[in-house]
Amino acid sequence: MLKLYNTLTRQVEEFQPLKKNAVGLYTCGPTVYNYAHIGNLRSFIFEDILKRALLTDGFRVKHIMNLTDVDDKTIKASREANQTLSKFTDIYTRAFKKDIQKLNILPPTKFALATKYIKQMVALVQKLLKKGIAYEKDDSIYFCLAKFPNYGRLARLKNQELKSGARVNVDDYEKENPADFVLWKKWTPKDGKVFWNTPLGKGRPGWHLECSAISATELGQPLDIHAGGVDLIFPHHENEIAQSETATGKPFVKYWLHGEHLLVEGQKMAKSLNNFFTLHDLEAKKFNPLAFRYLLLTAHYRSKLNFTWESLQAAQNALESIYLQIRDWDKPKVGCAEFEEKFFNAINNDLDTPRTLAIMWEMIKSPLPSAAKAQSLLKFDKILGLDFKKYIGKKEKISTAIKKLLDERVKARQEKDWEKSDELRKEIEKIGYSVEDTSQGQKILKK
Numbered sequence: 001m002l003k004l005y006n007t008l009t010r011q012v013e014e015f016q017p018l019k020k021n022a023v024g025l026y027t028c029g030p031t032v033y034n035y036a037h038i039g040n041l042r043s044f045i046f047e048d049i050l051k052r053a054l055l056t057d058g059f060r061v062k063h064i065m066n067l068t069d070v071d072d073k074t075i076k077a078s079r080e081a082n083q084t085l086s087k088f089t090d091i092y093t094r095a096f097k098k099d100i101q102k103l104n105i106l107p108p109t110k111f112a113l114a115t116k117y118i119k120q121m122v123a124l125v126q127k128l129l130k131k132g133i134a135y136e137k138d139d140s141i142y143f144c145l146a147k148f149p150n151y152g153r154l155a156r157l158k159n160q161e162l163k164s165g166a167r168v169n170v171d172d173y174e175k176e177n178p179a180d181f182v183l184w185k186k187w188t189p190k191d192g193k194v195f196w197n198t199p200l201g202k203g204r205p206g207w208h209l210e211c212s213a214i215s216a217t218e219l220g221q222p223l224d225i226h227a228g229g230v231d232l233i234f235p236h237h238e239n240e241i242a243q244s245e246t247a248t249g250k251p252f253v254k255y256w257l258h259g260e261h262l263l264v265e266g267q268k269m270a271k272s273l274n275n276f277f278t279l280h281d282l283e284a285k286k287f288n289p290l291a292f293r294y295l296l297l298t299a300h301y302r303s304k305l306n307f308t309w310e311s312l313q314a315a316q317n318a319l320e321s322i323y324l325q326i327r328d329w330d331k332p333k334v335g336c337a338e339f340e341e342k343f344f345n346a347i348n349n350d351l352d353t354p355r356t357l358a359i360m361w362e363m364i365k366s367p368l369p370s371a372a373k374a375q376s377l378l379k380f381d382k383i384l385g386l387d388f389k390k391y392i393g394k395k396e397k398i399s400t401a402i403k404k405l406l407d408e409r410v411k412a413r414q415e416k417d418w419e420k421s422d423e424l425r426k427e428i429e430k431i432g433y434s435v436e437d438t439s440q441g442q443k444i445l446k447k
């Protein structure tokens, strides 16, 4: 039985899909104006664990992820780069897809580019205008908060915080500033060549509109699960709810899930704070992207996690040590039922990945036959996504040159010549292997 924390009720609830066995999952994707930073990637890994949990529980999942390829940021950055909006955003869309592949994030059923849904967005605004919920001011179109009494329920805004009548024209703004938000922006010279000629006039959508239009088109309304990082609760998700629920009169989403932030030195990792790293930065320091995935799994998705290079190194060491051990294991057979039960109970308990890692380690260290452990580890990897299959039972083929260095190292160590032993380790590392001294002798691993 899968239990998830629903931001709407602030409670852990049993997950009951709207339709038997088929789950609609909508996750807010990246704004493709730059490379994703590893904070962004934390949100996508949390959503990946969620999806893998649903899949292993036997649900069919239709997963839609939007890509924001038109908004204030993409327009500004593309103009600064002197490129058309579509060429510019395409660079970062491709980079994002590569990043998620390296992190073993399962791709969504569909990536939905915002610019491919302009018609649906326009229709949605027309509906809101017709109902008198949207209004025109200075040729832009705004959502009137006063017309939606439930506004602020997800973010738990207090009534006095709602300044109806105040307007915001920018896509992103702070919680202190709830106001009538823009649905359709009138073209201004700042937008350059980015505009659509539509019945709403010459302009472009406000950021919040795309998720309402895309999710309704692809998943219908209501939908089962909508997820994103905690910073999206307000204003983005609050505005999505307002748009979708007033347009149709139906509830928008049954379960809202939000992942906590990745921090650096105690602060949110953010492009605006210039305190971010990309996956490329990690790889340039010779880190395996999956070591980053492992690091994230050590924290619960609803806890903040402070990123340090030391913690990433520790994660990489842990992962490599598993790879090393499982190379010597026998072919998967039977499995360890008791550990499997504990593992899947933990994941079904609001995606408790730190607990699943502890259970995995307990099993690895147990004296059970390696074939049984291998079988269970493969099952665990359906959730963890750490590539264990590549290593189980795959003994490293050692070239004669390395074999010679290893033999020399054994001899040096027998003679307690630690200096020589270290030199030989460095030689071996130069060829691309790391050496670990274990109770069963030297183990090497391709770096």
Ligand code: AMP
Pocket (backbone or CB within 6 Å): 028, 029, 030, 031, 032, 038, 039, 040, 041, 042, 043, 068, 228, 229, 230, 231, 232, 259, 260, 261, 262, 263, 268, 269, 270
């Ligand atoms: P954006 O590209 O800014 O639209 O953000 C993409 C996703 O990354 C959203 O779900 C954000 O909530 C999430 N996000 C942004 N910063 C962080 C962070 N420091 N830690 C975790 N998630 C983040």
Ligand code: ZN
Pocket (backbone or CB within 6 Å): 027, 028, 029, 211, 236, 240
């Ligand atoms: Zn969204």
